[in-house]
Amino acid sequence: MRVLVAEDHRVLARTVAAGLRRQAMAVDVAHAGDQAERMCLLTAYDVLILDRDLPVMSGDEVCSRLRELVDPPRILMLTAAGELTDKVYGLTALGADDYLAKPFEFAELVARVRALSRRAPKPPPAxxxxxxxxxxxxxxxxxxxxxxxxxxxxxxxxxxxxxxxxxxxxxxxxxxxxxxxxxxxxxxxxxxxxxxxxxxxxxxxxxxxxxxxxxxxxxx
CATH class of the missing domain: 1.10.10.10 (Winged helix-like DNA-binding domain superfamily/Winged helix DNA-binding domain)
Structure with a gap:
């Protein structure tokens, strides 16, 4: 599974990436929104873990723009904006596939990433x-x-x-x-x-x- 972590907090991004790699995932990291969008246009990621508060281009804008692609990655918003209204907005108006508020348990993040990857067309049998x-x-x-x-x-x-x-x-x-x-x-x-x-x-x-x-x- 190929995953992109778009997170401007470098320590958190590094920690999440290292943990996902231990779960046999191939992981790239982006620290700005424009970089995340560019990488998604060049590489067919299965899942994008996206912080909403990114520099240069916000995670909200990245999400909206990627939704215009024919085959976009599954998007998991990982953000400190954890109010119910934030979640509803992210899942409906922005079109994210899942939403997880910080702070979070890593085991839950892994489970959600795997669940998103299974939503891709014709997944291999377990x-x-x-x-x-x-x-x-x-x-x-x-x-x-x-x-x-x-x-x-x-x-x-x-x-x-x-x-x-x-x-x-x-x-x-x-x-x-x-x-x-x-x-x-x-x-x-x-x-x-x-x-x-x-x-x-x-x-x-x-x-x-x-x-x-x-x-x-x-x-x-």
């Missing part, structure tokens, strides 16, 4: 299987031939993306774009290293094939 591999996206659990796998967030996200592809190749660039974030140099060995560790944990290196020029895919 439990996915391919051969002996089973992945439960809701419980964040995976197993091979009934053996539980201890996966890092990045390994889990890579396996999830490969399962969604159903045996078709997933290009290297798509793995970088979906599992990592804008700061990863696509020339680094991060993807290759993560896939290598995942192969080892699956117990059979042949379960993930590398097709030169096409990417990685699961094998029966």
């Amino acid at each position: 439990v996915q299987c391919f051969g002996d591999i089973t992945l439960d996206g809701t419980r964040r659990e995976a197993s091979v031939d009934g053996r539980p796998l201890e996966l890092t967030p990045k390994e889990f996200a890579v396996l999830h993306l490969l399962l969604c592809a159903g045996g078709e190749p997933v290009p290297h660039d798509e793995l970088v774009r979906t599992v990592w974030d804008e700061h990863l140099d696509p020339r680094t060995s991060a993807v290759r290293a993560t896939v290598s560790r995942l192969r080892g944990k699956l117990g059979d290196p042949g379960l993930i094939a590398a097709d030169k020029g096409a990417g990685y895919r699961l094998c029966d």
Whole structure:
């Protein structure tokens, strides 16, 4: 899942981003409204966590402008304006998909982000299987031939993306774009290293094939 956190409080933005990355999400950060809008025009984010009180361009304006897109991200307003009238205005007049007032519990934020991502068209099933591999996206659990796998967030996200592809190749660039974030140099060995560790944990290196020029895919 690709998430953009638009928050001008840099410590909070950094904390939220780090926490979401531990939940196997790819997270980018914007500190101003115009920057958030520009990033959403360039990248297909699943969810935008949007502060209403942003510099340069307010979160309200960002929300309204993004709603004009054919396929906008799901928008979760995360703001100190927590009165009922504020929530109603954000959800109706501005068109936000969800609204969470500060201060908030991080577990609730994660739950709301995941709920928003499930509203996207044709979401993958919660439990996915391919051969002996089973992945439960809701419980964040995976197993091979009934053996539980201890996966890092990045390994889990890579396996999830490969399962969604159903045996078709997933290009290297798509793995970088979906599992990592804008700061990863696509020339680094991060993807290759993560896939290598995942192969080892699956117990059979042949379960993930590398097709030169096409990417990685699961094998029966």
